[in-house]
Amino acid sequence: MGRVPCCEKVGLKKGPWTPDEDKKLLDYVRKYGHGNWRSVPAKAGLERCGKSCRLRWINYLKPGIKRGNFTAEEDRTIIQLHALLGNRWSIIAAHLPQRTDNEIKNYWNTNIKKRLIRMGLDPITHKTIKQNTFEPFGGGHDQSKDTINICHVAQWEGARLEAEARGSKLQVGSGSSQLSGLILSKIPTQPCLSSHSVSTEHNTAYNMYALVLATTHDFRSSMSTLSIPTLPVVSNIPQMKNTESILSYKGDNNVMGASSQIKKLMEGCLSNLQDDDIMVAVEAFRTARSESIEELFNEPTST
DNA sequence: AAGGTGTGCAACCGCGCATTC
DNA sequence: AGAATGCGCGGTTGCACACCT
Structure with a gap:
């Protein structure tokens, strides 16, 4: 069975809102609150979904x-x-209280993304583009490069999932601002497979940041944010000897397979997360100052 | 001046998750 | 337990305007 439409669309107006419609909606929500959005249009006298x-x-x-x-x-x-x-x-958007997610998304797509590209940075990974080449598989590519890329992606994904988990926590958080030793750590460019020789370019250019939640102040690992005692599953990623075993790399070319596994395994860790972690990390991040970001802001915004 | 192209942004669409029944 | 419903999110579209030729 297909999904039932959110509302009866026949006869409903679409497209830009008129000042009159805005006024009707504004007046209604101010007076009564939005309550059930589905019922709002009828009550507010709007022919909208x-x-x-x-x-x-x-x-x-x-x-x-x-x-x-901005x-x-x-x-x-x-x-x-x-x-x-x-x-x-x-x-x-939760960290820019007066901005909406839609506005930030648009701003990213129309402005920041282009600036990153112009600087030779991949807007997705924030790495330099030339070292981020996932060539089509089977296309005569260098296998060791792919392996390294996979390791990087796995590291990246792990770090991202940690941050994401904190973001999710934040969204539903209770507002406690107690810190728990959250630090920002720069993930090094250490190659994951020691047998492979890795160019200096890979080592110097691959600057990836992640939020690190440590339950104690004993940060034993300065090497990788993913080697956190409280997140043992994630910590295994950089040290994996056989990346294919978790990434299903050749099987389906889907590195996100690792993400979902990590995600599942991380679920048990989320209960330890503290509120406001992201904001603390952002402050730390600002202090840490990524070179590429500084560079970005030194560049004139207009061409 | 007119047509073509690029850009920015508001709004729409479809999906997934959470909640309710 | 599972279907129905509502909400929120991210991706995409389409329009208006600016700029170029």
Whole structure:
């Protein structure tokens, strides 16, 4: 059975909202609150889908929304959080309280992404593009390069999942601001397979940051954020001798297979997470200062 | 001036998750 | 337990405007 549409779409208006519609929605929500969004259009006298009303309210009408140019500080926060979280716009937006996820997403796609590309950085991994070449499999590529890339992706994914987990926690968090030794750590460029020789380029250019949650202040590992005692499963990734065993690399070419495994195994760790971790990390991140990000902001924004 | 192209952004769509019944 | 429902998210689309030729 297919999914039932969120509302009866026949006869409903689509497209840009008029000032009159805005006023109706604004007046209604101010008076009664939105309650069940599906019922809002009828009650507010709008010929719109409830979903459309919700979107309009969240992205435009809700009080306290800041519009207009992003500040350099906001830019930094977005870039840093994106490096950690990927396209988790809602979580990123949670750290820019007056901005909406939609606005941040648009800003990323139309502005920051292009600037990163122009600088030769991959907007997804934030690595230099030339070292991030996932060539089509079976296309006469260098296997050792692929292996290294896989290791990097696995490291990256692990780090990202940790951060993401904290983001999720934050979203539903209770607001406690007690710190638990959260630090920011730079993941080194250490090759995962010692038998392979790795170019200096790989070693110097691969700067990946991750949030590290340590339950004690005894940070035994300065080598990798993924070697955290409280996250044993994740910590295994960089040391894996046989990456294919977890990545299903040749089987389905899907590195995300590792992510889902890690994700599942990490679930048990989430209960230890503290609120506000992300914000603390962002502050730490700002202090740590990624060279490439600094470079980005030294570059003129207009061409 | 007119047509083509690029850009930015608001809004839509479909999916997945959570909640309710 | 499972279907129905609602919400939120991320990806995508389409329109309006700016700029170029």
